[in-house]
Amino acid sequence: MATQHTYRVIVRGTWDRLSDASRATLLAEVADHGMAQLRFTPEGSLVYDAALVSFSYRYTIVSDAEDGEEMAAALAEEKAEAALRAAGHGYRRLRAKATDMDTMKINRKGRG
Template sequence: MMFRVLISGTFGELGDADRSRLSSGAGLLPGGFTEAGTFTCDAGLSAFTFRCQVPPEEDDDEPGVTRRAMAVLEAHGYPYRILRVAVTDMRDIKIRRKGHAPPAAPR
């Protein structure tokens, strides 16, 4: 299983090369979670959402997973300010299959 990390923030002062790269869509994928991380950002290149998939390691905790996701964000090289980080442990997600009704509540 994996951890999915969603980081919302604002870009710092972007250089011309960064703006050009972001405007051209380089590194921008349609919102998927990948180990390399994907950005979605507003048209003005001020706010962004970064989605990252982090493989589990022994004795993982939320701060450790967050640190590893932040390292992936740092590797992209854009200046930023973090507003919010959300970590989801995919082992905790329960999938309800279509057509399988939950058991009826006792009366």
């Protein structure tokens, strides 16, 4: 069985050709998608502001370590695309950056 790693992935994009309905929905929910709600979750956490220029999703992806960060980034992009399509929101320029949490080095300051 392959070793599983946990990745934190940020998918960034820009809003594109938002319909009046999408714009109204996003603006009505903007308070629910601010920096205070910023979390990495398997379902994805959407963050944007009232300017409706750009957005980001935060995902936790568990995948085979041998597939690496590239696969985790691709999986998160697919999830973001599916969520945006399901909501009917226009977007463009999705790009993802993944961090392998199982190989991340944590520097701890000693007690002194």
